[in-house]
Amino acid sequence: MSSDSCNSRHFSWLMKSCFPNPQHHHHPHGPHPLTPTSAAALLRRQTTISSLPDDLLLECLSRVPHSFLPSLPLVCRRWSELLDSPTFHSLRRRHNLLRVTLFAISISDHSSLSTASLCLNYESAWRVSSFLHHGSFLSLFSHSRLVAIGRRIYVIGRTAMLRYDTWTGAAVSLPGPVASRKKFATAVVAGKIYVAGGCARSEAVEEYDPESETWRVVSMAPRKRYGCFGASVDGVFYVIGGLRIGSLGNEGLVVPGSRAKGSDAAAHVYASSMDLYDVAASQWLRSRTVPGGGCVVAACAAAGFVFVLSSHAVELSFWKFNGARKSSGFGEWYRIRAPPLPAQVRLDSTVRFGCVAVGEKVVLIQVTGCIDDLLRRSGRTERGLKEGLVLVYDCATGDWSRGVDLPEAIRHAACVSVEY
Known part of the structure; x- marks a missing residue:
């Protein structure tokens, strides 16, 4: 997502991944043996953007195209606070994305x-x-x-x-x-x-x-x-x-x-x-x-x-x-x-x-x-x-x-x- 040509499908995933998946439930009788395919699928479900530490999340947000920036603070309070931080501004400058x-x-x-x-x-x-x-x-x-x-x-x-x-x-x-x-x-x-x-x-x-x-x-x-x-x-x-x-x-x-x-x-x-x-x-x-x-x-x-x-x-x-x-x-x-x-x-x-x-x-x-x-x-x-x-x-x-x-x-x- 390095330009404003980024499509809304990718951005929608970015926003939705900030919230837990309501369809994901833990089995009451403990974990089942996982095949390599199912393990990878579970990892994708569990690793959402909301689980990332602040530095990695800021790295992701700093690469969002300019036209999508006004929507980011509306996702959640955490995003709003990170977007106000000097680090976000510095990362945008480093990636040559500042306008x-x-x-x-x-x-x-x-x-x-x-x-x-x-x-x-x-x-x-x-x-x-x-x-x-x-x-x-x-x-x-x-x-x-x-x-x-x-x-x-x-x-x-x-x-x-x-x-x-x-x-x-x-x-x-x-x-x-x-x-x-x-x-x-x-x-x-x-x-x-x-x-x-x-x-x-x-x-x-x-x-x-x-x-x-x-x-x-x-x-x-x-x-x-x-x-x-x-x-x-x-x-x-x-x-x-x-x-x-x-x-x-x-x-x-x-x-x-x-x-x-x-x-x-x-x-x-x-x-x-x-x-x-x-x-x-x-x-x-x-x-x-x-x-x-x-x-x-x-x-x-x-x-x-x-x-x-x-x-x-x-x-x-x-x-x-x-x-x-x-x-x-x-x-x-x-x-x-x-x-x-x-x-x-x-x-x-x-x-x-x-x-x-x-x-x-x-x-x-x-x-x-x-x-x-x-x-x-x-x-x-x-x-x-x-x-x-x-x-x-x-x-x-x-x-x-x-x-x-x-x-x-x-x-x-x-x-x-x-x-x-």
């Missing part, structure tokens, strides 16, 4: 949760689904952030969180961060979720443990940021860009262009800075500055690097930071080829980007702003590209390519990748 899928999630004010998924190397169109979530707090997710652990996506709002299972489509309500946050940084380090920034009242960095489903404060950030981005490489939580939260400007923010003394300089420093938190050592490393002096508009981590997209009002620059702490190049910046935006795209405050690592690739998604509107404002009459533009950067070759545009049914979405 990385890009997910976009949008939550409306009408208690509707919409998702779209795309497996870059195997699919040519997004798969869209939508369902109602019976909850009165979905407005808290207007500026949510997404992270993924295993097959589950965590949608983190201001004070609430949803856990979405990409296999079953089930969404479960969970407690959100203790501090109310908006447009904050988040990333996963060693199987736990970390959030920082987006809170005017506290510099607290919080950690979420999926096993205990609890939040706790682990540190105080060196700066209060709003609109920042998160990434993680080699055990370090990166808090990147954003605006300074202070006493100046609207909503307590120091904003570029304000007339307050020193506000332009403060906004510039925060917009291009990066703080590094060593999770294992519980300490902050030396902060870094993104070269070029632009404003960070998107960031993610892939292939041992932190990738940062910066805006310079009329153009974009693209950088990568070496996050491998044991390498001689740790801490070095490299300017790489900027995304080749179509000529119709005019950068302004209405255009937003999402940056997601998908395996050894970086996917850039235009998640808000309408290019048609920009064309009308610029006086151009030809139709441009709609929002949802997807560009893919190959970390190995350094090449950009055009991806499949985000579906019209799920605009203004937050994006994340899931590997299984």
